Amino acid sequence: MLLDADDSQLVLVDYQALLMPAIFESERVLANALRLARMARLLEVPLWGTAQTPEKLGPNVPELQKAIEEAGGKILNKTHFNAVADGLGDWLRPPARKAPPGPPRGNARSLPKHLQKAPELDEEARGVVVMAGCEAHVCLLQTALGLLDEDFDVWVVTDACSSRTERNRDAAFDRLAGAGAELVTTEMVAFEWLGTAEHPAFRDVLALVK
Amino acid sequence: MLLDADDSQLVLVDYQALLMPAIFESERVLANALRLARMARLLEVPLWGTAQTPEKLGPNVPELQKAIEEAGGKILNKTHFNAVADGLGDWLRPPARKAPPGPPRGNARSLPKHLQKAPELDEEARGVVVMAGCEAHVCLLQTALGLLDEDFDVWVVTDACSSRTERNRDAAFDRLAGAGAELVTTEMVAFEWLGTAEHPAFRDVLALVK
Amino acid sequence: MLLDADDSQLVLVDYQALLMPAIFESERVLANALRLARMARLLEVPLWGTAQTPEKLGPNVPELQKAIEEAGGKILNKTHFNAVADGLGDWLRPPARKAPPGPPRGNARSLPKHLQKAPELDEEARGVVVMAGCEAHVCLLQTALGLLDEDFDVWVVTDACSSRTERNRDAAFDRLAGAGAELVTTEMVAFEWLGTAEHPAFRDVLALVK
Amino acid sequence: MLLDADDSQLVLVDYQALLMPAIFESERVLANALRLARMARLLEVPLWGTAQTPEKLGPNVPELQKAIEEAGGKILNKTHFNAVADGLGDWLRPPARKAPPGPPRGNARSLPKHLQKAPELDEEARGVVVMAGCEAHVCLLQTALGLLDEDFDVWVVTDACSSRTERNRDAAFDRLAGAGAELVTTEMVAFEWLGTAEHPAFRDVLALVK
Numbered sequence: 083m084l085l086d087a088d089d090s091q092l093v094l095v096d097y098q099a100l101l102m103p104a105i106f107e108s109e110r111v112l113a114n115a116l117r118l119a120r121m122a123r124l125l126e127v128p129l130w131g132t133a134q135t136p137e138k139l140g141p142n143v144p145e146l147q148k149a150i151e152e153a154g155g156k157i158l159n160k161t162h163f164n165a166v167a168d169g170l171g172d173w174l175r176p177p178a179r180k181a182p183p184g185p186p187r188g189n190a191r192s193l194p195k196h197l198q199k200a201p202e203l204d205e206e207a208r209g210v211v212v213m214a215g216c217e218a219h220v221c222l223l224q225t226a227l228g229l230l231d232e233d234f235d236v237w238v239v240t241d242a243c244s245s246r247t248e249r250n251r252d253a254a255f256d257r258l259a260g261a262g263a264e265l266v267t268t269e270m271v272a273f274e275w276l277g278t279a280e281h282p283a284f285r286d287v288l289a290l291v292k
Numbered sequence: 293m294l295l296d297a298d299d300s301q302l303v304l305v306d307y308q309a310l311l312m313p314a315i316f317e318s319e320r321v322l323a324n325a326l327r328l329a330r331m332a333r334l335l336e337v338p339l340w341g342t343a344q345t346p347e348k349l350g351p352n353v354p355e356l357q358k359a360i361e362e363a364g365g366k367i368l369n370k371t372h373f374n375a376v377a378d379g380l381g382d383w384l385r386p387p388a389r390k391a392p393p394g395p396p397r398g399n400a401r402s403l404p405k406h407l408q409k410a411p412e413l414d415e416e417a418r419g420v421v422v423m424a425g426c427e428a429h430v431c432l433l434q435t436a437l438g439l440l441d442e443d444f445d446v447w448v449v450t451d452a453c454s455s456r457t458e459r460n461r462d463a464a465f466d467r468l469a470g471a472g473a474e475l476v477t478t479e480m481v482a483f484e485w486l487g488t489a490e491h492p493a494f495r496d497v498l499a500l501v502k
Numbered sequence: 503m504l505l506d507a508d509d510s511q512l513v514l515v516d517y518q519a520l521l522m523p524a525i526f527e528s529e530r531v532l533a534n535a536l537r538l539a540r541m542a543r544l545l546e547v548p549l550w551g552t553a554q555t556p557e558k559l560g561p562n563v564p565e566l567q568k569a570i571e572e573a574g575g576k577i578l579n580k581t582h583f584n585a586v587a588d589g590l591g592d593w594l595r596p597p598a599r600k601a602p603p604g605p606p607r608g609n610a611r612s613l614p615k616h617l618q619k620a621p622e623l624d625e626e627a628r629g630v631v632v633m634a635g636c637e638a639h640v641c642l643l644q645t646a647l648g649l650l651d652e653d654f655d656v657w658v659v660t661d662a663c664s665s666r667t668e669r670n671r672d673a674a675f676d677r678l679a680g681a682g683a684e685l686v687t688t689e690m691v692a693f694e695w696l697g698t699a700e701h702p703a704f705r706d707v708l709a710l711v712k
Numbered sequence: 713m714l715l716d717a718d719d720s721q722l723v724l725v726d727y728q729a730l731l732m733p734a735i736f737e738s739e740r741v742l743a744n745a746l747r748l749a750r751m752a753r754l755l756e757v758p759l760w761g762t763a764q765t766p767e768k769l770g771p772n773v774p775e776l777q778k779a780i781e782e783a784g785g786k787i788l789n790k791t792h793f794n795a796v797a798d799g800l801g802d803w804l805r806p807p808a809r810k811a812p813p814g815p816p817r818g819n820a821r822s823l824p825k826h827l828q829k830a831p832e833l834d835e836e837a838r839g840v841v842v843m844a845g846c847e848a849h850v851c852l853l854q855t856a857l858g859l860l861d862e863d864f865d866v867w868v869v870t871d872a873c874s875s876r877t878e879r880n881r882d883a884a885f886d887r888l889a890g891a892g893a894e895l896v897t898t899e900m901v902a903f904e905w906l907g908t909a910e911h912p913a914f915r916d917v918l919a920l921v922k
Contacts, residue, residue: 220479
């Protein structure tokens with residue numbers, strides 16, 4: 083019932099430049115998405131982004147795009163509101179990591195083959211999907227329900243999600259909870275991925291959230 | 293867990309002229325009911341209305357009455373607060389469509405019989421009832437619970453429902469959720485019925501909700 | 503999932519003179535308790551009251567005491583916060599009606615025996631307990647949970663319940679919902695007990711709630 | 713479904729001097745923690761405290777530390793946010809009471825062995841853990857979920873819990889409820905542990921909460 087960084091993947095849905103200005107509490111939401119992306123990098127949690135018809139709504143907000151790339155993450159462009167209909171489930175299933183999650187593992191790939199991690203380690207299932215995005219009641223909701231249908235454990239980070247209206251946002255959370263998603267906050271994710279004040283990344287993660 | 297327009301019917305409960313002025317947030321609620329009726333027409337979702345003792349409470353608000361008729365919908369007059377007790381379940385069960393949902397299918401009925409759709413297509417079960425209405429805690433609630441008892445999947449569009457008081461309205465939503473109804477918003481319905489930005493009606497539906 | 507007057511009993515918990523002035527929204531709560539008592543009389547629903555250590559907290563508020571008596575109801579004096587520990591369950595189980603619920607049946611008892619209703623009718627189980635009271639998080643909560651433990655269906659009328667603080671009141675409602683009580687409002691009870699606008703008591707009950 | 717003092721233990725999580733000033737509604741929360749500790753002493757409910765890396769965050773607030781000690785309670789120092797990972801479960805399992813809960817039983821231990829309570833009485837399982845603490849969404853949440861995993865019945869006293877932000881606090885409560893914890897208030901605990909106005913400690917406990 084607590085998150086474990088070793089079982090987790092992070093999915094950030096549609097924080098797109100042309101969409102964000104209309105979003106309720108968009109600054110706070112975007113700041114939390116950035117925290118999540120940076121935590122994922124620090125804790126080597128695989129990270130994925132999505133973008134809805136980016137030719138119309140633009141790419142993800144540059145700062146977040148950069149944070150996703152620095153963590154080794156890829157962006158799935160999609161036309162369906164539910165990213166699973168455009169193949170997200172395949173990206174998340176083992177072998178889950180087509181791209182390395184961050185510099186250390188990226189470097190590892192340039193090592194001689196016998197020094198690299200065995201591929202079956204990379205191919206371990208990470209069935210826990212921590213996710214957030216916009217709009218909460220459209221693309222985030224539909225993608226989360228799509229992943230639940232594919233038997234992933236879905237954890238939605240509510241303070242990193244929003245919609246244009248508060249009411250639609252909250253209606254999404256109620257529906258997600260009813261469908262079996264676990265609703266968490268950015269700080270919950272941080273302290274569960276860490277587990278203990280003795281984690282080597284404790285100070286760095288603490289600096290992100292406080 | 294996502295709505296599919298091909299499995300859905302829409303039921304609009306008691307938006308009556310003499311009742312609406314006393315309703316909390318009645319303008320917003322009525323606007324959303326109109327959006328739903330127009331979406332149903334665009335997406336060929338069968339549509340039904342009800343009216344509680346219209347000889348006392350008047351007919352449905354004219355603009356909505358017109359939208360229901362343009363979508364090919366019929367109005368069930370009733371004396372029970374639960375429309376199922378006055379036969380709504382029979383209207384919704386296959387053959388669900390006694391009236392065509394909109395002009396295209398209406399026209400089809402005037403074609404020579406061998407060119408019309410086979411009756412078994414019309415007789416397919418549409419077990420998903422999307423519904424909204426007033427008062428949320430009386431006629432909408434009782435009808436929704438009545439349809440759940442008859443094994444329909446019931447989806448209540450909360451931002452198109454209201455009561456004279458906010459508290460009664462919210463108490464209805466809590467009870468509906470506890471009884472197994474799915475609580476959604478007008479925009480959730482729109483984007484789930486569409487599914488993708490490539491749906492031919494995408495622009496028209498988007499224009500209704502934004 | 504809808505209330506039926508013929509299966510229902512009404513229990514009103516501890517609306518006591520020395521307690522009510524400290525209660526949050528006490529006027530509204532008491533007004534709704536009175537509405538419930540008067541509806542019970544009109545619809546021949548058996549009615550019971552309770553009083554916590556009345557030698558210290560005083561009797562029920564006079565107007566409510568009178569309404570309970572006019573409906574033929576009795577008051578259970580108790581020392582436990584959970585009225586079931588002082589015997590409420592026995593009062594509610596068949597033969598549930600030691601006292602008649604109102605004038606009509608009271609009169610019936612003075613008829614010659616062969617014209618009276620057969621006792622087995624009076625002894626029918628009425629497993630549905632509609633209840634409300636103060637404080638919501640102490641005596642009402644404990645009594646409701648006690649009745650759930652004894653397999654009654656418990657329906658709590660939230661807008662007729664309160665505590666000294668809003669937070670304690672709401673915490674009681676959350677807990678009751680989690681324990682399987684159905685949360686309703688005074689108007690929900692009215693329109694479900696009636697069922698239809700053609701009920702002979704429709705106008706009288708409507709006059710009570712509107 | 714109601715608390716019983718004879719089955720209960722009380723756990724107070726991380727009310728630490730350097731943390732409390734940043735906590736939302738910290739005065740009210742701390743006052744309720746003190747009430748709980750004093751009730752536990754009056755009703756002989758075993759009591760435990762925890763402290764997160766006290767070398768950094770300081771000891772528990774002095775007044776609470778004193779109340780815990782007066783009730784015979786011990787403090788578990790921990791580095792994991794989930795106190796169960798540092799051994800709390802072992803402290804709570806029978807023999808649950810390594811330290812006596814208060815003066816009377818403390819004295820009993822100095823009696824000649826044949827006059828002391830039989831050890832199997834002390835070793836009875838008290839499977840019900842009433843708990844509260846800060847931050848609600850980190851150490852309190854993780855410890856509560858940890859105890860649920862170890863099959864304790866967990867009752868969280870919400871008005872004695874808080875976080876630096878209200879939103880994180882409320883998100884913790886939602887998640888705890890979803891995980892099977894019972895959410896209660898300080899007064900609920902008081903009146904359920906008492907059960908009746910005739911309990912010998914009724915006046916003393918009442919004086920604490922009113």
